[in-house]
Amino acid sequence: MIRHFGLRPVLCLLVIIVSSIVTVAQIKPARNPNQPIDEEYTRKLREYTTEPFFNSPLTDYLPASPNVPTPSVVLGDIAGAPGKLPYAEEVYRYMRLLEKATPRVKVYSIGTTEEGREMIAVAVASEKLLARLDENRAQLTKLADPRTINLNDDEADKLVAASFPIYYITGTIHSTETGAPTALMELAYRLAVDDSAYIRNIRDNMVVLITPVVEVDGRNRMVDVYNWHLAHPNENWPSLVYWGHYVAHDNNRDAIGLSLKLTHNIMNTFLGWKAQVLHDLHESVPYLYDNTIGDGPYNAWVDPILTDEWQMIGWNNVSEMTKFGMPGVFAHGNFDTWSPGYLMFIAATHNGISRLYETFGNAGADTVERTLSPADYQRTWYKQNPPLPRAKWSQRNNNNYEQSALLTTLFYFSNNNKLFLKNFYLKSKRSIEKPKNEGPAAYVFPARDPRLGNQAELLRTLQAQGCEIHRATAPFTVAIKSKKGADRKDAAKPQPATSPTPATKSSDQPRTVGPEAPAAESKGSEKKTEEREFPAGSYIVRMNQPYSRIADALLDYQYWSPSDPQQDIYDDTAWTMGELGNVEVVRVTDLKALSTPADLVQGEVKSPGGITGSGTVYLINHAADNNLMTLRYQLRDAAVDAAEEPFAAAGHNFNRGSFIIRKVEADALKRIASELGIQVYAVESAPSVKSHPVRTARIAFMHTWLSTQDEGWWRLAFDKQQVPYTYISTQDVAKDAALREKFDVIVFAPVGRGANAIVSGLPMYGNPLPWKTTTLTPNLGRIDSTDDMRPGLGWTGLMNLQKFVQGGGVFITVDDTTEVAVANGFSPGVSIQRAQRLKAIGDILRMKTVDAASPIAYGYGDSLAMYCMNGPIFNLSNMVGGRGGRQRAGQRTTGRGTPDDPDIPQGRPLSEAPEPPHNEVWEAAPISDEQRRNNGGIIPPDQRPRVVLRYADNKDLFVSGLLDGGDEIAQHPAVIDAPYGMGHVVLFSTNPMWRGQTKGSYFLVFNAILNFDNLNAGRKLDAK
């Protein structure tokens, strides 16, 4: 019965589906013969296309319009024309001309860049849809947050039926990838003007939202560089040393830490529009790589519905382009889809669909004969119609591919607009249902974390990600994963999993698991959980919210198996934000965490700050909260001392390094402390504890002209903390023999090119490469400038640096810049061992504090998780030129006795061998009496390198990500303070300032700066 009555509606539905399929199938990718074409524009686009098969029936003509201007009104030529790269403002001018000329285009300002340039988003759809934008947004808002409709699927279906989706396209995040802006100008025109059934189908069924230039600062500099090249056709042109204001390609790794304005602006636009897709346009490999499907391992926190959508859209795209006869279109490839740091992942982690194209470009608008490498043109299983080994390539070809691919995808999306809207709802609903499915229920940030400032900072990042944060109004108790055998103090801190390195691989080895076990795992098993009470004021990130996936992805631990089939790792393997922020984050699977008394935090999370008590001496505990650095520089005139030992005062315990402040206006201190969220205790008299002054060091920040990518993250960290510095280049240092008179500290962040290149600079063949502001290049030279980028630090630069350190300066080096110090004798006793097996690919490793009395360690506990990218393996020696490392235990030779016995020469009295000296891996071997004889190379005790932090023992080393061969770096020094003359060289094997994610380790650098003239404090010297 039921079946009988149900049959008719099913049949009706089938008829509707079949008829709609027929309708869609009838739509050919072809122009409307009744619409005239723009003859001149079409002629040129065919002329600039180097082969007919580098174009498609979608873009091999341009429809004419009596009132809508084509891109040529702004460009003076067609989109993709040789020799034409528009500035962002020209692109915007065109988009606004479109907006004036047609009701199918609307332009929105979406924020500004670091350098104050505007970013825009352009909406294109039929006038009918654009008139309904507000109503549609209200409906999408409900689909995006199904709590508003009580997770009611029927209600969702009604909303889906009444709504249309938003497909967001972003261009030119990477400044050297130049094709997207003109492609997107022309795409907007086509979508608004073209009357073919194909294009009408798109604009009638969805809104295409376009940000034509994401990295606006860098785009304008790239246009400058290109124009310089056009004006100097026979010369080498300067490379784009500054893409954006801070970083280069890493602006596409900021979707985790959200440090850059462009990421915030795109995030807010994506979330504000409740968009379904974020499709980011890039250029690298030929000719069009739809890389979203990529390769494994996939990010472990996204919804499988999404990964299916990647496949559906990606393969449709390849299939359609293949039918056009366009070579070199493929999906899969070598991009692993693990890290959530890419801009497009804003969509993946917020219930949308991430998409990305790599098209082929010439880094400019020259037409060039390009010869490919076999890896690019050979056929593979996923590239059945590969690119040609050799072909002339033009910017117009690039624009054809980019637009044809986008149009086929938009057409597919418009045909399936309801499916993708329904999926959007389902993904949002499943995010809200996360606690009772895969879990966890919540992450808890306990009140009374020693670093409430860094805790608030991490919570603000989550808020910027769109996450809701609750704050407990009463103490609450939930079950958490039990830490058997660990004491209470250890139980409070998540412990890392042990490394499965070959050297220690053992299936029966006990493992301490950092993250909580999922709900299913803890169910039914005994003693796996224990109760933990969290105080009132603790923050709770509950997973029953639409954007739970990003919170889970950022706060959870990562595990990349060393035996994963994917050995070609694309990017960082770990980003666990609690560990990198040095903030306690507890993963809770107990569903009670959803109903404990708590309020939703309104506005930004802020740590408490202000002054309590009375008196004219002020105390601030040093817990390595970054705002303490900001405070010091804001209180320039105050007398600040750092305690060299822990002390108690005003009923509180204070760590080493705590500030004792005198001669300060109480009102100013109160205002700053409250703004920065720092707790100050006023007391009548200073505690009697050994202390030294904390002066506001004069900081120079040294960069090269080779690359500013990694130092950009350091510069950004300094700017965010409002730490003033003078920005100098290696060329300035080469010219300045009086550095010590100007600066106390020189910071030399990683360069990524090695010590030799830093000294040599770029090859001096050919012409000078200027980087400066001129009428031809108005956007260059504003961050720093030079007449010629080629010269490096040089020998005189090394001499000047040496003089600086010997005269009492502090030189801070990291990763490859440590080589400059080690190779040139600035850090006697430190050597770097070549790694043989170590594979620490952007992972998080555990450090142990070796010397807590070193000012560099102030505010830290006995262990710290740090970011590591195959850092240099340091060894120490007490002799100049010594290679260091642990003394190899001598294997006994063949002879009498058991393996543990000494051999005994026969026929003479017994002569016992002295006990060989023992030293730990992070220590230098003691000097033997033999070495001491007439040895001028013995480093005096007060000049020996001092190890502040070391890598943990191998079993404790791994925290998150991929680690293989960890025994090779385990226990070796990680942070070294090497005295040199009157000054110091500080060497980091780990990178303490990376991508705005490692805020827990920033203060190691700040400590070195604040204590620049007292780094020897608390130092114990060897007896001899």
Ligand SMILES: [Zn+2]
């Ligand atoms: Zn790119």
